[in-house]
Amino acid sequence: MSGIDTNPTSDFAAGAATEAPTITLTLKEQLPVPLEAEVISPDVIAGLRHDAIRALPVYLGKRLRRLDDFFDVEGGIGDQIDIRGDAAKVKWIGRGMTRGRIRVSGNVGMHLGAYMKGGAIEVSGSASDWVGAEMRGGLIHIHGNAGGQVGAAYRGSLSGMNEGTILIDGSAGLEVGMRMRRGLIAVRGPVRDFAGLQMKGGTIFLCSGAEIRTGAWMVRGTIVSFTPIRLLPTFTFACTYSPTFLRLYARHLTTLGFALPREIENGVYQRYTGDTSVPGKGEILVWQPHTP
Amino acid sequence: MLRITGGRVYDPANGVDGQVKDVCIANGRIVADVEGGRTLDANGMVVLPGGVDIHTHVAGGALNFARGMTPENQRTATPFFHTSERRAGLGGPTPTTFATGYLYAGMGYTTVMEAAVPILTAKHTHEELRDTPIVDKACFLLMANNEIVLDLLEAGDKERAKQVVAWLIWAAKTFGVKAVNPGGVAAWKWGKDAKGLSTPVEGYNKVTPAAIIAGLAEIVDELGLPHPLHLHCNNLGAPGNVATTLETMKLLEGRRAHLAHLQFHAYGGDDWHTMRSEAARLAEYFNTQPNLTTDAGAILFGNAVTITADGPWQHLLYQLTGRKWGNLDIENETGCGIVPYTYKGSNLVNAVQWAVGLELLLLINDPWRVFLTTDHPNGACFWRYPEIIHLLMNAGYRKECVNKLPPKAQKRIVLADLDRQYTLSEIAIITSAGPARALGLPNKGHLGVGADADVAIYNKNPDGVLLFRYPRYVIKSGEIVVEEGDIRKVIDGREFISRPTFDERIEDYLRPLFQQYYTMSFDNYPVELERIERPEVRACP
Numbered sequence: 001m002s003g004i005d006t007n008p009t010s011d012f013a014a015g016a017a018t019e020a021p022t023i024t025l026t027l028k029e030q031l032p033v034p035l036e037a038e039v040i041s042p043d044v045i046a047g048l049r050h051d052a053i054r055a056l057p058v059y060l061g062k063r064l065r066r067l068d069d070f071f072d073v074e075g076g077i078g079d080q081i082d083i084r085g086d087a088a089k090v091k092w093i094g095r096g097m098t099r100g101r102i103r104v105s106g107n108v109g110m111h112l113g114a115y116m117k118g119g120a121i122e123v124s125g126s127a128s129d130w131v132g133a134e135m136r137g138g139l140i141h142i143h144g145n146a147g148g149q150v151g152a153a154y155r156g157s158l159s160g161m162n163e164g165t166i167l168i169d170g171s172a173g174l175e176v177g178m179r180m181r182r183g184l185i186a187v188r189g190p191v192r193d194f195a196g197l198q199m200k201g202g203t204i205f206l207c208s209g210a211e212i213r214t215g216a217w218m219v220r221g222t223i224v225s226f227t228p229i230r231l232l233p234t235f236t237f238a239c240t241y242s243p244t245f246l247r248l249y250a251r252h253l254t255t256l257g258f259a260l261p262r263e264i265e266n267g268v269y270q271r272y273t274g275d276t277s278v279p280g281k282g283e284i285l286v287w288q289p290h291t292p
Numbered sequence: 293m294l295r296i297t298g299g300r301v302y303d304p305a306n307g308v309d310g311q312v313k314d315v316c317i318a319n320g321r322i323v324a325d326v327e328g329g330r331t332l333d334a335n336g337m338v339v340l341p342g343g344v345d346i347h348t349h350v351a352g353g354a355l356n357f358a359r360g361m362t363p364e365n366q367r368t369a370t371p372f373f374h375t376s377e378r379r380a381g382l383g384g385p386t387p388t389t390f391a392t393g394y395l396y397a398g399m400g401y402t403t404v405m406e407a408a409v410p411i412l413t414a415k416h417t418h419e420e421l422r423d424t425p426i427v428d429k430a431c432f433l434l435m436a437n438n439e440i441v442l443d444l445l446e447a448g449d450k451e452r453a454k455q456v457v458a459w460l461i462w463a464a465k466t467f468g469v470k471a472v473n474p475g476g477v478a479a480w481k482w483g484k485d486a487k488g489l490s491t492p493v494e495g496y497n498k499v500t501p502a503a504i505i506a507g508l509a510e511i512v513d514e515l516g517l518p519h520p521l522h523l524h525c526n527n528l529g530a531p532g533n534v535a536t537t538l539e540t541m542k543l544l545e546g547r548r549a550h551l552a553h554l555q556f557h558a559y560g561g562d563d564w565h566t567m568r569s570e571a572a573r574l575a576e577y578f579n580t581q582p583n584l585t586t587d588a589g590a591i592l593f594g595n596a597v598t599i600t601a602d603g604p605w606q607h608l609l610y611q612l613t614g615r616k617w618g619n620l621d622i623e624n625e626t627g628c629g630i631v632p633y634t635y636k637g638s639n640l641v642n643a644v645q646w647a648v649g650l651e652l653l654l655l656i657n658d659p660w661r662v663f664l665t666t667d668h669p670n671g672a673c674f675w676r677y678p679e680i681i682h683l684l685m686n687a688g689y690r691k692e693c694v695n696k697l698p699p700k701a702q703k704r705i706v707l708a709d710l711d712r713q714y715t716l717s718e719i720a721i722i723t724s725a726g727p728a729r730a731l732g733l734p735n736k737g738h739l740g741v742g743a744d745a746d747v748a749i750y751n752k753n754p755d756g757v758l759l760f761r762y763p764r765y766v767i768k769s770g771e772i773v774v775e776e777g778d779i780r781k782v783i784d785g786r787e788f789i790s791r792p793t794f795d796e797r798i799e800d801y802l803r804p805l806f807q808q809y810y811t812m813s814f815d816n817y818p819v820e821l822e823r824i825e826r827p828e829v830r831a832c833p
Contacts, residue, residue: 156363156616 007045020101021076022054027085028070033061034109035070038092042100042119043071043107049077060269063214079119085107088128096122108153109149116164126170130154137163141257151185151202159200161185167258177204180221181233185247186258189203196223199282204248207261226264226287235274235284242268243285266290293329294770297675299339299749302716305725305738309717313791315339317745320770323354324612328750332772334749337764340720341737342746346727347522347552347587349433349584349599350392350429351406351420351795353413354620358669359386363773365595379425385597385632393425395675400748400763402785403728403736406431407470407522407552408601408669409625410622410769411438412812413500414464414819417679417751422825424496426734426773430524431789433464434626436471437478440805444509446499453513453767456802458794460518463818465789465827468519468731469512470552474504477627484717485604486526489539491578496555501526502543509547515792520548520585520730528553528605531561534570538577541584547711550730553667555649564612568704570643571651579657585730586656587665590649590680592672593637595659599670603627624809629732635672643701650690652712657672657732659721661731678760684714689691719760724765745770786826793832 023045036059037047038247045053054068067073075082079100083093096115100198107125114133126144132151146168153160158186171189178197186205195210199218209219209227216232225247246269250260269285294317300310326513333379348757349355359366362385369384372391381391396404404424409417409431421429435441435457443451457469473495476486484494489502509521527533527539537557551557556573561567578584603619606629610617618630635642649671654661664681668674683690687710694708702708714722728737735744750764773781799814806814821827 118785154364154367156361157614158364 020080021078021079022080022082022255023073023084024075024082024084025067025071025073027083027087027090028072030086031060031089034089034091035060036091037067037070038095039067040081040083040090040093041095041096041097042081043097045081046079046100047077050119053289066207086125086185088126094119098232102286107144113138116140124290129173132161132164133167134159135161135166136147139165139167141167141169143169146172146187147190149177149178150179150187151183151279152177154177165256167253167256169258171208176210177202177221186253186260190260194287196221196282199223205249205253215275215282215284217278217280218280219280220228221282222285223282224269224285225289226261228286229282229284231272231276231286232277234277236276238271238273238283240270242267246285263289293326294331294332294745294767294772295326296332296334296339296483296747296749296765296767299334299337300752301339301739302720302722303332303341303725303739304717305341305729306741310338313738315747316772317747317767321635321735322741322743322745330694332749332765334765336752337749338716338752338759339401339739340716340748340750341397341728341739341743342728342748342766342768343400343403344403344731344733344737345396345401345665345668345674346405346550346663346731347589348404348666348674349407349667349670349680350387350404350674351389351424352409352417354408354599354630355386356416356622357618357628358599358630359388359529361616361630362386362597365597365632374700378779383673383675385595385673387673387675389420390425392551393427393782393785397426397768397773397778398763398779399677399760399765400750400766401427401674401723402744402746402748402766402768403428403733405467405731407461408432408434408472409466410434410601410625410628411460411464411471411817412622413626414466414744415823418787418819418824420464424785425782426733426768426785428746428785430467430731431464432468432470432519433461433466434472434622435460435469435476435508436608437476437601437626439478439624439809440802441508442475442478442493442496442499442504445503446496448498450507450511452798453507454514455794455798456538457508457511459798459802460516460798461515461790461792462794463741465787465819465821465824467788467790468517469508469520471505471722472524472525472626473605474508474523475499475503476501476526477809478603479601479604480607480627481621489526489536500561503631504798505540505543506547509544513548517790517792518832520550520553520728521729522550522601524552524602525557526600527772528556528600529559529609529801530605531559531563531567533557533559534574537574540576541577541581544566544585545581548583549585551584551586553665553671554586554652555589555645555671556592558652558669559644560591562606564641567641567644569648569706570646573704574674575652575655578661580689582661585661585663586652586724587663587727588653588665588680589648589665589667589671590634590653591645591666592641592676592679593635593643593646594676595671596672597633597650598631598633599628601628603629605629605830606631609633623811636659637696640698640701640704643697644704645702647694647697647705647707648744650680650711651705651707653680653714653722654683654707654712659714659718660726662722663727663730664722678757681714681723681760682757685719687711687713732777783797784826787824788825789821789829790826791829791831
């Protein structure tokens, strides 16, 4: 298991958030079609003057436009970005970012934090598909729901997220953690099919379980579910135990503002290994309360 | 009209080795002199004939399959944005059609040979080649596993086999004949391979890989095709395959043949753990066989996509790597396998492969018989040729690279002992003059009067990589297509097609076979000449 980020600078809960100069991007109006705005990243914006930021290129559909065609740009220059308004159609925010912080007050579109290597992103609303796809480090915290393919590998790629942490307070869609190699994904709400598909390492916490085919073709890695889930017949029961590392994880997640349910301390985990159809050495841990 | 003045000209086919002289161009040809027109000042630059790639995979069903199979490569590929001159496209290991033309031209190459075309998908290949701008091109037809041809060889009816081969070449509108793993791809349809040259091919009683190779080489010579049999030997990639390659060379004594991507056929050892370079042994024998030419098929470390008609090898590679695998069956004719691959310097086998390609280029004495290729995209992308040129021209840099290989690998190669450094003239031979001569293209690969005005002009720079990566000017058919490293004008290239003589009555033999065995009707099978935009048909005697 891996994914414990001991670097407090990537931790919202550590709190360095608010005092630093922040550039604020306020969406002017609802977008008719998706806007590709990978320039909204601290790596691009930090150090630019307002007029340069306003002139940054974005694509509305296939048309090249300026950032200020869609956003009002205000605030101090720094590597923190606040986005205000419903950015549900704004794609690629924080793509490949290595530092700084992005805070979205509202929803956000597809590919949030894809390929990111460091820094932190916080979204107060919901995010669409491919959150943190193929990320290599950093922290993403979605307070609403997320779409599918969280931390996943893009189609054809060998591996998905390879470090970093993704926290989702709401639900998530299909193929969460597909082909992830390292890192941590924790989802408080329900998750749909194929969580941990072809997983190669890392850890997924499912606080409210998942639908079908969880861990299909997983080779390594750990999926922890705090509610009973349907398992594929290619997973074999190994033992019932109470691993110490989960307590460390619980403590770590608490520092990130993502507390696990308290009652899990009063239970044990059934360990299933698989997916034997690959064959794989992954594990699915299913929590169950202590039986009196 | 154009005059290139003041440049050092390297035109080995005409014995010009770095002399300062003018090169004059009119009506798309090199001429003795011109009056008026534009003058290009090439003072301080070197002037070479445009490059000729004798073996590459840039168009067709298999390559398109590979493009579709590797979206991960497209995401990181160099984008070509639409401009007033250029169409949009992507580079990467399997560039899109338009980008392929731009990338070749952007390196100074003006002629490319698509090395593996099944007749059934020839229309697709020609459509893609039409969309590959600037460069002239031609195709080799896959033949060594064609079941009609194999049946005729089994029956000992060589004369009819010759007629069928001639008809098929013209039907597919191709330039030459390619043999891939003779008999092995046909055997793969039963899950087998053809490892031994004298063992009958699965499904046949008499016909062996040796009989196919000898038979096709003889047919190609009798038909008078400009390029000899283009042969991908049996046992590609396998440790110890040098024995098969040497046996194949002996089999071809007295006949013309071109051995494709020799690097993949020059290994010793008994398994992957003991694999070693046998380039020295192979080169020693090759040097004594003037009837043969070859291309290096060198590899470079990094991402590649292996695409070959050699289906059984690709299945093995898939099992070795656990990567994605594509397998195509081209009914009655051939097959195809596709596996993305990453060559790593830290990998013992890959390190040996890297050295073998360079060793062959350095140990084969006659640069007119060994040519620069990477079997694109199998060994590396064609747009990385400048890196190989740098390694060939700079022994010190080469040794530095050898020192970075795993110590185990260093003991299994001889590259560190080779001090030879290619001269610019030799580079001009292995990239242009030599392949043009081996292909039988008299107007390519030189700057003599009457030659096609395909010229590459580079800044004189001791660094081979920079020299060939950014040509100052590239002239194709007399037009300046690249200037200051950028595409300035896009023109259409021609397609070279061979027209061997055959008895039209061979169709009476083929038609019922088609009705019985093919899913395509006979009348829809041949590629119409009108489908090819700028054909240049060459009648064979």
